[in-house]
Amino acid sequence: MGALRQALDWTFRSRTDGRITVGQWPNLPLWLFIGLTAVGFALDPAGTPGRLVRVGAALSLAWWALDEVVRGVNPWRRFLGAAVLVGGVVTWGMRGFTF
Template sequence: MAPSPPTTVRRALDWLFRDRNTGAMTVAQWPNLPLWLFAGFSLAAWSAQEQGPLASWLSLGADLALAWWAADELLRGVNPWRRFLGGATILGLAALFALRHAA
């Protein structure tokens, strides 16, 4: 008995999550340097939230690290899902920036 052809859903999931370099399914990856920096700056900004300018600078560092990660994923993501995450994060950061500076 011959194997059945892949379904449309299976093909769509393959296209979305399959790593173009290794062929493995990739939804998430171990954090890289920009994400570790984002986590560190975010934690430091949270702990320094009552210290005015220091918290602002740390928050800016977190935003820049996240933008670095998002741009890298958008340009070099291993599959469409990772590129979508990068693009969505950039849009989210742009919206957050606009909201912060609207007043």
């Protein structure tokens, strides 16, 4: 097996079932994020309900990302969770810590 193939195998092979795993069916925090984001499109972004929905969506995405960092089935999933966490912190910081 070549070095590239070994690296790809190590990166994407699930540690739980041995299968290649790039993506998975959404779990509860990701479904919450998707649902709250969809609801947020229908609300006034300047109003309190819109702000609460945005906070809920951000917390749901952070929950998902942290869960991937801690319990991801392979290094790719853990990296993906870490990238989402870093992206969220950077975005939040660029907005001046507001929602």
